[in-house]
Amino acid sequence: MIDLDQANDKIEEILHRDEYLVYLKDNRSFLQKWWDSIKEWFGNLFQELFSSINPANGFATGIVVILLVVVVMLILVAGFFTIRNWRRKSKLQKHAPLYQxxxxxxxxxxxxxxxxxxxxxxxxxxxxxxxxxxxxxxxxxxxxxxxxxxxxxxxxxxxxxxxxxxxxxxxxxxxxxxxxxxxxxxxxxxxxxxxxxxxxxxxxxxxxxxxxxxx
Structure with missing residues (x-):
């Protein structure tokens, strides 16, 4: 019968092998890796700016979501005004005052x-x-x-x-x-x-x- 301590040591050894750690790391999708790196970056940023605050993972996630929503809204607004101005200018160029x-x-x-x-x-x-x-x-x-x-x-x-x-x-x-x-x-x-x-x-x-x- 295998000694329980020996079994635990064996499991611990397997878990710390490079190939197992690589498997764990690669098990995440590209988006998951990107999302985790963004959260980590914002967490570190806020920790540097506000050293008295210890941002939890949920805090960093919330900040990222808010900023992404703001960026998307700004892009949509900018796109709307760009298209509107382009259409207006095209119309005015087509019907310039001296066109007859x-x-x-x-x-x-x-x-x-x-x-x-x-x-x-x-x-x-x-x-x-x-x-x-x-x-x-x-x-x-x-x-x-x-x-x-x-x-x-x-x-x-x-x-x-x-x-x-x-x-x-x-x-x-x-x-x-x-x-x-x-x-x-x-x-x-x-x-x-x-x-x-x-x-x-x-x-x-x-x-x-x-x-x-x-x-």
Whole structure:
């Protein structure tokens, strides 16, 4: 009969053999190894930062889970805004303000005349478009911006900032309304259009008065 102590020693010897330890280590999957290493890393980090705290395994696991949730949420939010901005920019590039070829030789005066014609006809959406283009082409004549068929209103706003920050802010407000009406097909009320028209008229009048003063 084998002595009980000898049997225990034999078992202990087997358990401490390298091949058995390797088996135990390799028995974990890659994800388990990765998860355990992450938990260990956070546990050590918190132990260094807060030496008075002795983080248990569950504490480290909880921290890892919370951080992973936060990271995933940040990635989703960043992805949402990236896709939204990409779609918006693609749409604006597809429908740039100067996209109609038959208007390529028009000046701002022609667009103002067309806006008045559309206003009388009750087509306030197109009237809004032509008023905005009149302002844009006037800025082009003044060399505040360089009007191109492929440019977006955002790019024009950035060009204006180099000349006049206040003028750029006014332009961007008008451009937002233009985008909503022309591309977003938002309905235009007459009072809103008249306010839009007066704002653009004031900007043009101010610039023309400055030209006269300089002349």
């Amino acid at each position: 070829k038959h208007e390529k030789d028009w000046g701002y005066e022609e667009h103002i005349a067309e806006a008045n014609k559309r206003e009388v006809a009750g087509d306030l959406q197109l009237a809004t478009r032509h008023m905005f283009l009149a302002l844009l082409l006037y800025f082009h004549n003044k060399e505040f911006v360089e009007a191109r068929i492929w440019k977006t209103n955002w790019e024009y706003g950035q060009e204006l900032r180099r000349t006049d920050k206040n003028l750029a802010e006014s332009f961007q407000q008008l451009a937002r309304i233009f985008d909503e009406v022309v591309y977003g097909e938002q309905k235009v009320e007459r009072d809103a259009y008249m306010s839009y028209k007066e704002t653009i008229g004031s900007l043009l009048a101010k610039q023309l008065n400055e030209e006269i003063g300089q002349g």
